[in-house]
Amino acid sequence: MAKTLEEINQKIKSGKVVVVTAEEMVDIVAEKGAKRAAREIDVVTTGTFGAMCSSGLMMNLGHSRPRIKLGGGQVRLNRVPAYAGLAAADIYLGATALPDEDPRNALFPGEFSYGGGHVIQDLVSGKRVLLEASAYGTNCYPRQDLSTWITLKEINEAYLFNPRNGYQNYNVAVNRSPSTLYTYMGTLQPKIGCANYSSAGQLSPLLNDPHYRTIGIGTRVFLGGGIGYVVWQGTQHSPAAKRSKHGVPLFGAGTLAVIGDLKQMFPKWLRGASFRGYGTTLMLGFGIPIPMLNEDIAATTGLSDKDLKAPVVDYSEAYPQRRPDFIRHVTYAQLKSGHITVEGKKVPTTPLSSYSLAREVAETLKQWIKKKKFQLTSPTAPIPGADSGMAMGPMPYHPPVEKRRARRKPRKTARKRS
Amino acid sequence: MKVAHKVVLHFPPAVVEQPVIYILSRDYNLAFNILKATISQQEEGIIVLELSGEDKDFKRASKYLKKQGIRLQPLLQDIRKNEDKCVHCGLCIAVCPTDALLAERPSMKVNFNADHCVVCGECVPTCPVRAMELHF
Ligand code: SF4
Ligand code: SF4
Numbered sequence: 001m002a003k004t005l006e007e008i009n010q011k012i013k014s015g016k017v018v019v020v021t022a023e024e025m026v027d028i029v030a031e032k033g034a035k036r037a038a039r040e041i042d043v044v045t046t047g048t049f050g051a052m053c054s055s056g057l058m059m060n061l062g063h064s065r066p067r068i069k070l071g072g073g074q075v076r077l078n079r080v081p082a083y084a085g086l087a088a089a090d091i092y093l094g095a096t097a098l099p100d101e102d103p104r105n106a107l108f109p110g111e112f113s114y115g116g117g118h119v120i121q122d123l124v125s126g127k128r129v130l131l132e133a134s135a136y137g138t139n140c141y142p143r144q145d146l147s148t149w150i151t152l153k154e155i156n157e158a159y160l161f162n163p164r165n166g167y168q169n170y171n172v173a174v175n176r177s178p179s180t181l182y183t184y185m186g187t188l189q190p191k192i193g194c195a196n197y198s199s200a201g202q203l204s205p206l207l208n209d210p211h212y213r214t215i216g217i218g219t220r221v222f223l224g225g226g227i228g229y230v231v232w233q234g235t236q237h238s239p240a241a242k243r244s245k246h247g248v249p250l251f252g253a254g255t256l257a258v259i260g261d262l263k264q265m266f267p268k269w270l271r272g273a274s275f276r277g278y279g280t281t282l283m284l285g286f287g288i289p290i291p292m293l294n295e296d297i298a299a300t301t302g303l304s305d306k307d308l309k310a311p312v313v314d315y316s317e318a319y320p321q322r323r324p325d326f327i328r329h330v331t332y333a334q335l336k337s338g339h340i341t342v343e344g345k346k347v348p349t350t351p352l353s354s355y356s357l358a359r360e361v362a363e364t365l366k367q368w369i370k371k372k373k374f375q376l377t378s379p380t381a382p383i384p385g386a387d388s389g390m391a392m393g394p395m396p397y398h399p400p401v402e403k404r405r406a407r408r409k410p411r412k413t414a415r416k417r418s
Numbered sequence: 419m420k421v422a423h424k425v426v427l428h429f430p431p432a433v434v435e436q437p438v439i440y441i442l443s444r445d446y447n448l449a450f451n452i453l454k455a456t457i458s459q460q461e462e463g464i465i466v467l468e469l470s471g472e473d474k475d476f477k478r479a480s481k482y483l484k485k486q487g488i489r490l491q492p493l494l495q496d497i498r499k500n501e502d503k504c505v506h507c508g509l510c511i512a513v514c515p516t517d518a519l520l521a522e523r524p525s526m527k528v529n530f531n532a533d534h535c536v537v538c539g540e541c542v543p544t545c546p547v548r549a550m551e552l553h554f
Contacts, residue, residue, distance in 0.1 A: 049505065051546065111543055186509045187544055194512040271505060273546035283505060283546065338521065351508035355526035 002294045005378045008042045012372055019043040019289075019369045021362035022208050022301055029302025038298035043369055043376065046205040046301075047222070047287035047361025050198055050353025051273055053184065054164035054235060055282045056094040057120050057262060060156040061131065063089055068143035073135030077119045077150075084133075088141055092161070093119060095272075095282035105277060109182040115280025118272030120160075123152040124224070125267040158262040160224060164234035166286055168206030168254035169241075169310060172197040172330060172349075174342055177316035182277020186352055188315055192342050195312065196350045200358040201305045201332030205288040206256070208301045210248045211386065212239070214290050216379025221258060222287035222365045225269035227374070228260025230288075233383040238392040246300065247386075250309055250329060254383070258286070269361075283354075287361035289369060291376050305332035312342055322394065422470035424453070424493035426536045428515070429463035433486055439465070446479040447471050454536060458515040466493060466536050496553040497537050499530035503549035510541040510550060 011017040018041050020028060025044045029037045059082075061070070067088065075084045075091050079099035083092040097116035104110050122129055128149040137144045152158055173185035173196045181188040185196045201207065209215045219230040234255025241253035269285035292298050311326035318325050330340045335349050368374035384390045429438070442448045448471040455465045469476060483490050497518075506528045510519045518534035519541060521527070530550075541550040 050507065109543075113548075187513045189512060196509075196512055271547050274543075274548070275546055276543050281546075283507070336523070336526070338523070348511070350512040351521065351526065354506045354508075356506045359526075 003038075003042070003292065005291050005293065005376055008291050009375050011042055012369055012375055015370075015372065017042045017369060019045060019366045021359070021366055022046045022203050022290075023359065023362065025298075025301045026202055026304040029298060030304075034295045034299035034302060037302060038292050038295045041292050041298065043366075044208065044290045044292060044298075044301040045287060045362040045365040045369070046203055046208045046290065047285070047358040047363075047365065048166060048200040048204050048353060049269070049285045049357035049361060050200075050283060051184070051275070051281045052162060052165045052284045052286070053096050053281045055120075055160060055162040055284060056092055056116065057123070057158055058092050058161045059090070059158045061089050061091065061150065062154075062156050064143060064146055064148075066143045067141045068133060068135050068146050069138055069141035070133055070135060073133055076132045077129050078114070078122065079130075079132075080114070080116050080119050082116075089156075095120065096279050098280060104279075109277025111276065112274040112278070112280045115272065115274075117280050117282035120262070120282055121267060121270055121272040123158065124262055124265050124270050126152065152263060160228065160258070160260050160262055160265070161231075162258050162284075164236060164255045165258050165284065166205050166234070166256045166288075167199070167252055168204070168210070169249045169308070170197070170199045170252050171313040171319070171326075172310050172335065172340070173315045173319070174312055174327065174347065175316050176314045181315055182275075183315050184275055184278045184281075185315060186350060187276060192345055192347055194350055195335070195340055195342060195347045196352050197310060197332075197335045198352040199310065199332070200353055200355055201308050201336065202303065203355070203358045203362055205286065206254045207248060207303070207308055209288075209290050209297070210243070210246070210300055212254060212383050213297055214293065214379075215256070215288055216382040218377055218380035219288060220374070220377045221260075222285065222361055222368075223258055223260035223265070224262070224284060224286075225266035225364075226260055226262075226264035228258050230256050230379075230383075231259045232257040236392045237384065237390060239384055239386045240389050240391040243386065244307070244309060246303055246307055248300070248303065248308060251311055256383070285357060285361045287358075287365050289365050289374070289376055305336055308332045310335065312340070419473045420470065421473045421476055422468060423476065424466070424468050426491040426493055426538060427463075427465045427467070427483065428489040428491065429465070430487050431461045431463075433463075433488060436486070438483070438486065438488065439467070441482070442469065442479050446475045446482070448475055448479055454534075456516050456534065456536075462515060464515055464536055491538060493537055497530075497532070497535050497539070497541070498551050498553055500549045500551055503547050504528065504545075505547055505549075507546065510545050513540040513544045515540065
């Protein structure tokens, strides 16, 4: 018997709703079967906590006296540059932005101690942040320089707008080369000395709704400890990726663009992060409740780490050279056991995303729903599914004419590479 | 001039078998006091010890160790994990040469066991939220 979303929301209102986390759902489906689970369970909550580089903060700072036109000018927050190509008082700060003064990888591997993600963490923690701006001055916006402290409370708007969060499945990174690599997948020990994975597996939002049957545009979510919404498919959304017999992608596939008011979020769930040799980012707690509308949906939320697989990719060659090859697939159960076998070698695994905090996200959502604080939504419009054929493509490469000629006629004396 | 240094020796798997410490004492007149010894996840041997003797002998011994492919690292001070900051992401596990940082199962919380720490300092710049702190 299928349930409707309205019925589930009614149950939330009356306090009769049955909510479990995706982790708990695994045993329930194994024990009772998907049909009975769909009948008895109303909502399954998911969660993830990890570095999500495509995250950022949209802000409206209000207008100074005299007015300054930040749009087209330059804006820095605690020395970190924000994007100012919008209207006079609107700016966008990306998680990976770095101060001009940061030495980056000049002394390799760089530390990347402070960047956009850290500014977002400072703001949500209630700390004051130094705003420095310069502008060209106009008749209506005469001011050219500005330097002032701002706080989250005082600015008009501050909402996260993350163009890509919640990747549906992801690579397991290894390093076949003889030297250590410093990547966005963490430090990779040489000669396949470690295997770093990043998905929460059975708790991960999109792995629990692999066909985007309940998650779409308008879906209400847990974002940074507050409430957010899915606003679009994320950038690089690739639903056409190869799938397992359960219909779950075997590679990185779907993604989500999300939005949420920073003013109702909590510092526990938003952490500025520094990846050695790579850069800064934002570690973020994110989760989605899935309504148990029918047996099929219950069945996929019941999939366990044993049923979910990720590809092992070499980050010394295949990844940087954008080659499609991968070494093998492993299950999340194997990854979470602490060791996997790669090319005959027993390799220790490193999670990268926090499974314990992912569990806490799912648990928090569960409590919100039980306490009638959170109602489920049905999507206003779906996001493209597997049958859309939509897949991420490479960067188009059309070098300017001069360069193309230069390539045809190679220099006679080969330049030595230092 | 007499010196005493606390150092960490990293042995590549091939030299783990050699009686290096014995040679340090016999040929370089260095007295040693082993503080910790372990084999890392990458099968590298790690010994933390205090070496004392003449400065020039210590310098000669350093050269000898280098020649053997053994990395000599001065022992820093004290490593602590700031539990308020740690998000249990596990990034530090990949760089810890000993079992000082491990994920507990099934909680998947990352535990720091100071007894196994050789204070190599690797986890400090690796931890994305700077939860691993070096105290002097
Ligand atoms: S890298 Fe840092 S935050 Fe992550 S588990 Fe280790 S100490 Fe905790
Ligand atoms: S300093 Fe950090 S990485 Fe090095 S042994 Fe201690 S815990 Fe492990």
